[in-house]
Amino acid sequence: MTEGPHAADLQRASPRLQQELRETLQRFRLGGPFYVLLWGLAGTASGLWTQARDTFLLLGLAFVLVNLLRFLVKGLPDDASERAVRQRLNWIWAVLLGNCALWAGAVSWLLLTTPNESARTVAAISSYAFATAFAHNFPMRLREAFIALGLLYLPTLGALIVNGSRFELVAVSCLYLLYVSLALYRSHAEYRQRLDLEDELRRQRDLFEQQSWRDGLTGIANRRRFSTVLTHRCRQARAEGTPLVMLLLDLDHFKAINDRYGHGIGDDCLIMFAQRLQAAFPDAGQALVARLGGEEFGVLVRQPLDVVMRRADAFRAAWSAVPLQLSGVGLNSSVSIGAVAFDPARHQTGEALYRAADVGLYRAKAAGRDVVVCADQPD
Numbered sequence: 001m002t003e004g005p006h007a008a009d010l011q012r013a014s015p016r017l018q019q020e021l022r023e024t025l026q027r028f029r030l031g032g033p034f035y036v037l038l039w040g041l042a043g044t045a046s047g048l049w050t051q052a053r054d055t056f057l058l059l060g061l062a063f064v065l066v067n068l069l070r071f072l073v074k075g076l077p078d079d080a081s082e083r084a085v086r087q088r089l090n091w092i093w094a095v096l097l098g099n100c101a102l103w104a105g106a107v108s109w110l111l112l113t114t115p116n117e118s119a120r121t122v123a124a125i126s127s128y129a130f131a132t133a134f135a136h137n138f139p140m141r142l143r144e145a146f147i148a149l150g151l152l153y154l155p156t157l158g159a160l161i162v163n164g165s166r167f168e169l170v171a172v173s174c175l176y177l178l179y180v181s182l183a184l185y186r187s188h189a190e191y192r193q194r195l196d197l198e199d200e201l202r203r204q205r206d207l208f209e210q211q212s213w214r215d216g217l218t219g220i221a222n223r224r225r226f227s228t229v230l231t232h233r234c235r236q237a238r239a240e241g242t243p244l245v246m247l248l249l250d251l252d253h254f255k256a257i258n259d260r261y262g263h264g265i266g267d268d269c270l271i272m273f274a275q276r277l278q279a280a281f282p283d284a285g286q287a288l289v290a291r292l293g294g295e296e297f298g299v300l301v302r303q304p305l306d307v308v309m310r311r312a313d314a315f316r317a318a319w320s321a322v323p324l325q326l327s328g329v330g331l332n333s334s335v336s337i338g339a340v341a342f343d344p345a346r347h348q349t350g351e352a353l354y355r356a357a358d359v360g361l362y363r364a365k366a367a368g369r370d371v372v373v374c375a376d377q378p379d
């Protein structure tokens with residue numbers, strides 16, 4: 001029962017989630033030193049460096065430790081599982097919010113302890129600057145970013161009110177908080193829009209890639225894909241000494257089918273042929289079935305020649321045995337097949353293997369069609 005969510009957790013994280021982790025991490029590592037630096041400035045300006053050295057140093061040390069924590073979070077996990085990526089993101093946000101809470105506590109203490117005007121100014125400007133930077137840099141998670149904004153901003157604003165600061169100052173601070181909140185909203189919306197756009201681009205790219213190797217009519221691999229795989233498999237067979245056989249299949253008298261029944265039925269015939277050929281030579285890393293153009297198909301199989309010849313002949317016999325029923329029309333069709341086994345001494349390129357298979361096909365047609373002929377077979 002728990003298998004469903006568990007299995008989903010172990011799935012590979014989506015590109016969108018992976019990107020969120022990359023971007024969050026990149027920005028996460030940048031901010032830390034500024035907290036240490038500005039805390040030092042505020043403490044020195046306030047005189048707390050001398051008046052309450054221990055507390056001041058303790059808080060400074062806490063900023064340094066949080067800063068170090070930022071560099072302990074690693075990038076994309078090796079398995080890139082959804083669960084691992086989410087855990088890493090949660091950890092980053094926990095450190096970020098911890099850092100903001102620390103700033104909130106340190107600044108509240110400073111503002112309530114010291115009457116020094118310049119120290120208060122440094123603390124207030126630092127808080128507002130951190131809040132602004134946060135709104136622009138961490139729009140990935142809106143809820144968490146708002147909590148961070150509150151932690152960075154509100155203690156300073158509260159201290160201004162409690163300390164009886166001038167009305168104009170409090171009003172300007174409130175207006176600026178409004179601006180920062182709106183900026184966070186806008187950055188979040190823009191961030192999501194950008195991710196949506198990138199998702200769409202990825203989808204279009206995948207679709208284009210798929211379409212560029214699929215045959216539009218039958219949906220199986222096209223000539224382009226076949227040529228790429230042919231080159232690759234020839235190289236592999238040469239390097240590993242494994243068997244490789246190419247079949248070239250051409251429907252017999254296909255023009256007559258078109259002429260007699262029309263192109264629509266001709267198309268249906270090609271689609272059915274592709275489906276049956278694919279079923280006869282299922283992929284599973286062994287075979288590649290492609291439409292090379294018109295009524296010509298190619299198959300690559302990593303098996304010995306005698307085995308492939310038997311399979312090809314069984315397919316040929318089954319295809320011509322029973323009339324096809326296409327849109328209520330019954331028609332007879334047969335196929336001629338040329339076969340050739342890869343020989344590293346004779347086939348230097350995929351093109352050479354293709355030409356040899358074509359010789360087999362030519363002989364099959366010349367022999368009266370509806371037959372499988374191996375190119376190396378004597379006439």
Ligand SMILES: Nc1nc2c(ncn2[C@@H]2O[C@H](COP(=O)(O)OP(=O)(O)OP(=O)(O)O)[C@@H](O)[C@H]2O)c(=O)[nH]1
Nearest residue numbers: 250251252253254255256258263264266267294295
């Ligand atoms: N319906 C349909 N016909 C096509 C398609 N592509 C090519 N053809 C037709 O396939 C026929 C091929 O004819 P030919 O090359 O003369 O070969 P054939 O009639 O099969 O004769 P043999 O190969 O010698 O047995 C032509 O009529 C082409 O118009 C297609 O996508 N759909």
